[in-house]
Amino acid sequence: ASRFEGVTMAPADPILGVSEAFKADTDPMKLNLGVGAYRTEELQPKVLDVVKKAESLMLERGENKEYLPIEGLAAFNKATAELLLGADNPILQQGRVATIQGLSGTGSLRLAGAFIERYFPGAKVLISSPTWGNHKNIFNDSRVPWSEYRYYDPKTVGLDFDGMIADIKAAPEGSFVLLHGCAHNPTGIDPTPEQWEKIADVIEEKNHIPFFDVAYQGFASGSLDQDASSVRLFAARGMEVFVAQSYSKNLGLYAERIGAINVICSSPDVATRVKSQLKRIARPMYSNPPVHGARIVANVVGDPTLFNEWKVEMEAMAGRIKNVRQKLYDSLSVKDKTGKDWSFILKQIGMFSFTGLNKEQSDNMTDKWHIFMTKDGRISLAGLSLAKCEYLADAILDSFY
Numbered sequence: 048a049s050r051f052e053g054v055t056m057a058p059a060d061p062i063l064g065v066s067e068a069f070k071a072d073t074d075p076m077k078l079n080l081g082v083g084a085y086r087t088e089e090l091q092p093k094v095l096d097v098v099k100k101a102e103s104l105m106l107e108r109g110e111n112k113e114y115l116p117i118e119g120l121a122a123f124n125k126a127t128a129e130l131l132l133g134a135d136n137p138i139l140q141q142g143r144v145a146t147i148q149g150l151s152g153t154g155s156l157r158l159a160g161a162f163i164e165r166y167f168p169g170a171k172v173l174i175s176s177p178t179w180g181n182h183k184n185i186f187n188d189s190r191v192p193w194s195e196y197r198y199y200d201p202k203t204v205g206l207d208f209d210g211m212i213a214d215i216k217a218a219p220e221g222s223f224v225l226l227h228g229c230a231h232n233p234t235g236i237d238p239t240p241e242q243w244e245k246i247a248d249v250i251e252e253k254n255h256i257p258f259f260d261v262a263y264q265g266f267a268s269g270s271l272d273q274d275a276s277s278v279r280l281f282a283a284r285g286m287e288v289f290v291a292q293s294y295s296k297n298l299g300l301y302a303e304r305i306g307a308i309n310v311i312c313s314s315p316d317v318a319t320r321v322k323s324q325l326k327r328i329a330r331p332m333y334s335n336p337p338v339h340g341a342r343i344v345a346n347v348v349g350d351p352t353l354f355n356e357w358k359v360e361m362e363a364m365a366g367r368i369k370n371v372r373q374k375l376y377d378s379l380s381v382k383d384k385t386g387k388d389w390s391f392i393l394k395q396i397g398m399f400s401f402t403g404l405n406k407e408q409s410d411n412m413t414d415k416w417h418i419f420m421t422k423d424g425r426i427s428l429a430g431l432s433l434a435k436c437e438y439l440a441d442a443i444l445d446s447f448y
């Protein structure tokens with residue numbers, strides 16, 4: 048008998064499990080729209096040219112593999128905070144940001160989760176309904192209580208702004224409010240600049256702490272600055288803000304696990320103390336982070352030529368997604384004889400489209416059409432090619448009606 052008889056089978060992850068099921072399918076028409084990973088028009092993974100250039104620079108320099116400090120690579124931490132807030136942001140000169148390198152977006156969120164659990168016992172994290180599937184796991188494992196605020200309105204396939212504001216208002220004073228900096232996952236629906244101002248008003252009023260998850264900077268609009276404008280708006284009000292960053296999507300560094308947790312504090316003294324505690328949390332978990340992705344980011348962001356080349360490549364990726372978004376909308380509009388308005392697809396931004404397909408309809412997409420997607424009706428347009436838009440439209444219409 049095994050000592051592990053009591054260990055039950057864990058369910059497959061709702062997002063990464065989709066890729067496993069996709070691999071097992073042998074149909075030639077199969078399409079993986081589950082995980083949000085960028086593909087070329089040929090549906091192949093892409094390594095950015097600037098990443099290859101940064102890597103060859105690193106080889107030429109013969110950089111070593113010594114341990115990084117607990118907080119990660121100093122040049123990366125500097126670059127990542129500057130990318131987030133703008134290099135000339137006075138908050139940086141004032142030394143008010145505690146930044147430590149994290150294991151991509153997920154690991155950075157998890158560090159913040161541990162910090163909240165330790166220093167704000169009992170405080171709740173408010174998360175949007177719906178949200179990226181892993182947010183609930185992260186706060187559950189951090190033993191941080193959470194509840195949801197209204198976000199998506201199925202009637203308009205848009206933002207339930209009044210519901211969102213009401214729920215943030217109704218939450219206990221001093222809660223954390225988790226916000227997607229741009230390109231909300233899974234809905235692709237972001238607040239307008241005016242709505243962000245109102246959200247900031249309510250958060251200030253209630254003494255809540257805003258907590259941004261920035262996983263798509265540059266990928267939503269194609270502009271790094273524009274996609275960080277939500278965070279900068281809160282920071283400019285002098286608020287204390289948490290921000291988790293990821294380079295999985297915008298630099299295509301998925302497997303390098305490179306990101307950061309930034310805590311914007313009211314003074315340099317607070318920032319120093321916060322940083323010391325983040326390091327204390329990281330040390331017994333993984334000791335110190337990996338160097339490779341950090342060097343890539345530091346090289347790309349720190350070198351004006353590579354930085355500009357990155358922007359061009361990112362715009363091209365964001366542009367390809369916009370093209371398939373348009374083509375999918377066109378295909379649906381032409382093929383759908385019911386007169387249904389599909390324009391919500393064009394209003395959504397980022398990698399995803401939230402189709403409004405329910406679980407049964409999403410099952411039909413997979414079972415009958417070999418289109419793999421999460422069961423909440425989300426499809427990753429980054430995994431779609433122009434050539435497959437018609438096929439996808441046929442599948443969506445068949446599943447809908």
Ligand code: PMP
Pocket residue numbers: 083150151152153154179227232260262292293294295301306
């Ligand atoms: N937050 C959101 C909203 C995401 O969509 C993702 C990636 N799917 C992440 C965080 C983190 O991803 P990673 O850990 O690869 O950086």
